[in-house]
Amino acid sequence: MKKPIQQRTLKTRARLIECAHELIEAHGYAGLRIEDLVKCAGVAKGTFFAHFADKDALMELLIAERINQHLDAIEKAPTPRSVETVVSSLMPLLQFMACERYVFDVILRHSGAAQKEEVGAIAMTFDRQVRVVSHWLAEGPFRKDVPDRLLADGIQAFCVQTMALNFCALHNSIPMDEQLLPYLKAWLLEKVD
Amino acid sequence: MKKPIQQRTLKTRARLIECAHELIEAHGYAGLRIEDLVKCAGVAKGTFFAHFADKDALMELLIAERINQHLDAIEKAPTPRSVETVVSSLMPLLQFMACERYVFDVILRHSGAAQKEEVGAIAMTFDRQVRVVSHWLAEGPFRKDVPDRLLADGIQAFCVQTMALNFCALHNSIPMDEQLLPYLKAWLLEKVD
DNA sequence: CTCATTAATTGACCATGGTCAATAAAGACT
DNA sequence: AGTCTTTATTGACCATGGTCAATTAATGAG
Secondary structure (H helix, E strand, O other): OOOOOOHHHHHHHHHHHHHHHHHHHHHOOOOOOHHHHHHHHOOOHHHHHHHOOOHHHHHHHHHHHHHHHHHHHHHHOOOOOOHHHHHHHHHHHHHHHOOOHHHHHHHHHHHOOOOOOOOOHHHHHHHHHHHHHHHHHHHOOOOOOOOHHHHHHHHHHHHHHHHHHHOOOOOOOOOHHHHHHHHHHHHHOOOOO | OOOOOOHHHHHHHHHHHHHHHHHHHHHOOOOOOHHHHHHHHOOOHHHHHHHOOOHHHHHHHHHHHHHHHHHHHHHHOOOOOOHHHHHHHHHHHHHHHOOOHHHHHHHHHHHOOOOOOOOOHHHHHHHHHHHHHHHHHHHOOOOOOOOHHHHHHHHHHHHHHHHHHHOOOOOOOOOHHHHHHHHHHHHHOOOOO
């Protein structure tokens, strides 16, 4: 059982990812065409699919990376101690996740672990978010009658709903943080006045 | 401004929908190919796209129809008066929405109103569900410190999360109703013991 | 250094959703 | 009926993600 990774493999892969970044910068995530990508990277189409299972796999990689950067920032920042600060701490992340309809769709498709054994990169970020938020809940002035983990999962559910509504013509006039706040107040506090 | 609808238009459309039902019966929603559909209906491919904006538009129609049938049944049934019965009342609907990954994806894509003015058929079923559930909440022994409408929206968020988790290898060993129950208990009751 | 073996790459090809200029059929008017 | 206008239908064609048998490059053994 040997698996020597050739140098050129790494180079090709790096080039593909780099070009993907460039093209996305220029045309957005939804605008990325595999044909353009391989032309930019100077390889054949088949090569792309030798490195990534499909287009979604590349997208998952790139999007998970960005999500993790936001989570890094969130972990560095001070622990929020009110529902308002919970919301505002999460906003940059949500703003990214909802930056394009296509991005949001990719995230939803991968938010659960894959059907296969392997847990995908985006599913891992969802898990990470829950862990981070659980900590906040344990330390802050929030309801204690249900497990933090369950509360954190619920926050995620409300976040997803808020982002989805954000793409809806009827609701996107009001900003996501305002939309989210009443739900989290009702969810996180013992009693809403 | 005249818009006479020709008889044959209605026939063609009816034939397309009928064939779609047949093919879905045989191969599932995800297995429906437009090529097969038009062959079955005995029309050219272009005809399909003269009747439906795209494949998704047909799917939305068919899926919304099924959802509405479930909502009919739900409205006929007695009003649930406990969290447990809320969950079990919703289960057949959720079971259908999560019957195929593809179906769930279509539903998510259309769950908000479309980007355009027009509200889609699936978005309307979401609205309908919230109205139905709001009534339950108003009449039953549930928390009263937040508006019923907000509570019902929240239930929808938890339902979506539960279905999503159901497609995840890590969580689908436990049935959806068990998965959903603790969330709704925490959401709908003043105090969880 | 040469050959054998394995890994990486290629590009013609396929599947499928979607487009549109050309054509046929309906309906209206005389 | 004949002609004109509007509406419905057609199918060749396109765009794009994805496949795979054939080819080329890297690597290790002798």
